[in-house]
Amino acid sequence: MSNRYPWLTIDPAGPFNLGPRTFPGRVWTASGCFGYGLLGDDISAPGRADPFAGIGTVVTKTITAAPRTGNPPPRVWATEFGALNSIGLENMGVERFCDEVVPRLVERGIPFVASIAGTRPEEFGTLTRRLVVAAAAAPCWHGVELNLSCPNVARGGVDFGRDPLTVRACVEAARGETGDRVVLAKLTPNVASIAELARAAGEGGAHGLTAVNTLVGMDIDLRTGRPVLPRRRGGYSGGAILPVALAKVDEIVQETGLPVVGVGGVRTADDAAKFFAVGASAVQVGTAQMDDPFAAADVARALAAQ
Amino acid sequence: MTPSFTTASRLLGRVVANEALSSSMIRLDLDLEAPTGFLPGQFCMVNLEGGSRMPLSRPLSILRTEGSRLSLLYKVVGHGTRLLSEAPVGAAVRVLSPLGRSFPERDDDRPRLLLAGGVGLPPLWSWFERYGRKGDLACFGGRDRDDVPWGLIPPGWRVSLDSAEGGAGPAGMFVGNVVALAESLLPDDAPAHHVLACGPVPLLRAAAVMAAQRGWNCEVSVEERMGCGYGVCRGCVVPRPAAAGWWTACQDGPILAAADVDWERFGLPAAEALAAYSDGPSCSAPAPEASA
Numbered sequence: 001m002s003n004r005y006p007w008l009t010i011d012p013a014g015p016f017n018l019g020p021r022t023f024p025g026r027v028w029t030a031s032g033c034f035g036y037g038l039l040g041d042d043i044s045a046p047g048r049a050d051p052f053a054g055i056g057t058v059v060t061k062t063i064t065a066a067p068r069t070g071n072p073p074p075r076v077w078a079t080e081f082g083a084l085n086s087i088g089l090e091n092m093g094v095e096r097f098c099d100e101v102v103p104r105l106v107e108r109g110i111p112f113v114a115s116i117a118g119t120r121p122e123e124f125g126t127l128t129r130r131l132v133v134a135a136a137a138a139p140c141w142h143g144v145e146l147n148l149s150c151p152n153v154a155r156g157g158v159d160f161g162r163d164p165l166t167v168r169a170c171v172e173a174a175r176g177e178t179g180d181r182v183v184l185a186k187l188t189p190n191v192a193s194i195a196e197l198a199r200a201a202g203e204g205g206a207h208g209l210t211a212v213n214t215l216v217g218m219d220i221d222l223r224t225g226r227p228v229l230p231r232r233r234g235g236y237s238g239g240a241i242l243p244v245a246l247a248k249v250d251e252i253v254q255e256t257g258l259p260v261v262g263v264g265g266v267r268t269a270d271d272a273a274k275f276f277a278v279g280a281s282a283v284q285v286g287t288a289q290m291d292d293p294f295a296a297a298d299v300a301r302a303l304a305a306q
Numbered sequence: 307m308t309p310s311f312t313t314a315s316r317l318l319g320r321v322v323a324n325e326a327l328s329s330s331m332i333r334l335d336l337d338l339e340a341p342t343g344f345l346p347g348q349f350c351m352v353n354l355e356g357g358s359r360m361p362l363s364r365p366l367s368i369l370r371t372e373g374s375r376l377s378l379l380y381k382v383v384g385h386g387t388r389l390l391s392e393a394p395v396g397a398a399v400r401v402l403s404p405l406g407r408s409f410p411e412r413d414d415d416r417p418r419l420l421l422a423g424g425v426g427l428p429p430l431w432s433w434f435e436r437y438g439r440k441g442d443l444a445c446f447g448g449r450d451r452d453d454v455p456w457g458l459i460p461p462g463w464r465v466s467l468d469s470a471e472g473g474a475g476p477a478g479m480f481v482g483n484v485v486a487l488a489e490s491l492l493p494d495d496a497p498a499h500h501v502l503a504c505g506p507v508p509l510l511r512a513a514a515v516m517a518a519q520r521g522w523n524c525e526v527s528v529e530e531r532m533g534c535g536y537g538v539c540r541g542c543v544v545p546r547p548a549a550a551g552w553w554t555a556c557q558d559g560p561i562l563a564a565a566d567v568d569w570e571r572f573g574l575p576a577a578e579a580l581a582a583y584s585d586g587p588s589c590s591a592p593a594p595e596a597s598a
Contacts, residue, residue, distance in 0.1 A: 035539075042313050076539065077531060082361050083533070085539070224577065292353070
């Protein structure tokens with residue numbers, strides 16, 4: 001076991017079980033931060049294989065039933081401590097994803113979980129059913145992550161995922177279609193009680209929770225006095241939110257005991273270890289993966305070396 | 307023949323120089339852990355390592371490379387570039403380089419018109435160093451004399467200033483924008499030039515208009531707020547004409563044909579963007595029905 005983290009009760013570098021699946025590793029990339037998992041394999045670094053080495057799972061960019069063109073730019077804004085984004089769920093839609101992306105992920109054997117978003121609970125079932133048709137034969141497809149909390153969409157987004165009954169209905173719809181694949185519900189931190197949402201997801205049959213999505217944030221351009229993002233507020237992420245994410249994961253674990261995939265500000269093995277310390281089963285690397293294509297691979301590598 | 311190193315590497319390194327070349331422009335020289343290269347117009351993402359690390363790397367344009375030495379030019383525009391400007395010699399850095407599509411190399415005998423504004427100089431400077439020849443017209447535009455990195459401007463380049471007031475440098479400079487300078491030097495019956503432009507949005511737009519009026523080809527280097535630099539975040543989108551969706555500045559660009567950019571919408575301030583796109587590459591969700 002680990003020398004640096006002797007208190008760890010899990011092997012941070014080994015495979016682990018979550019719901020019906022065995023995942024190859026505990027360091028994942030977060031949805032929206034590594035595209036569809038098809039870019040970056042041509043990027044090199046001295047002493048490194050490629051950006052995918054050691055990554056336990058790529059959570060692919062959220063897809064919806066129909067393609068979406070997303071929000072007008074500027075869409076990203078770096079502040080002193082964290083990053084703001086307002087991409088607006090731009091994506092190619094589930095049909096193209098299944099026809100063009102899934103076969104390539106399968107061909108390369110990249111472990112992936114598909115992030116999906118719907119505008120009605122039933123849609124999570126429809127999307128999952130379509131993925132099952134495309135990927136059920138592929139051992140590297142591990143399941144779906146329900147994006148219930150993207151704060152950037154004009155309707156459907158945050159309010160959708162803030163209501164426990166809706167969260168439960170979305171999870172039930174996906175669980176009804178998944179068979180032996182994992183259903184994770186990704187929760188918003190922008191609520192008074194994230195444990196209440198987690199409990200609702202658990203009642204709906206979720207195998208685990210992904211916590212947390214971005215915090216609602218904004219910044220002002222002091223030259224104009226106006227918000228830097230066209231939609232005024234966006235999702236705040238990066239190292240600054242790690243303590244918030246950690247507290248939310250702790251709250252879920254303490255109050256529900258459900259498996260949690262921790263996400264928020266993870267840049268190093270030490271950051272990941274903190275999430276494992278509060279009981280997370282795995283971690284996702286988000287903003288840091290945008291900053292450096294080798295970020296998640298480096299975290300996995302460093303954990304394995306401890 | 308030196309290797310071109312035109313696909314990206316993540317490289318660690320140290321600052322070896324970080325010096326102002328003019329009132330706004332700073333040259334950053336980095337010594338990296340491995341040799342690197344680039345094509346003119348490509349860029350890199352730069353971050354500091356350690357305590358001064360920024361949440362996201364910043365895109366900077368590449369001036370030149372030599373072995374493991376990478377030279378960049380930037381100006382302070384926000385928090386990240388301010389932090390960078392304070393990095394001392396020896397500071398640890400991480401770069402992802404080179405990235406994006408380059409300006410096309412010279413593939414015919416048409417003269418080139420190079421239009422560079424401010425910190426948009428590096429791509430055209432390096433293009434000229436590699437492919438420039440007699441008959442090309444290269445113009446650089448600065449705010450005033452102090453804004454011009456005189457030591458970097460190659461012999462034969464023409465310079466325009468927004469203001470001729472004050473500062474050190476040659477007298478009798480053209481006052482006006484860099485496209486007006488080029489127009490003043492190229493009569494209506496000038497032979498067809500191929501235009502390459504890099505600089506602020508108004509410069510790019512004016513270059514596109516000039517090229518379109520004269521029926522000339524034009525490539526521009528586009529900029530948009532960038533998240534990752536390697537295509538995964540979909541942050542730096544640039545509108546295509548006829549509401550046909552987006553390019554990304556980092557992957558499809560930064561060099562795009564001027565005819566491939568929707569100039570009505572490109573580069574709008576945040577406050578005007580929503581209204582401008584209300585009928586365009588839509589930002590609205592498929593109408594959600596009531597949720598349970």
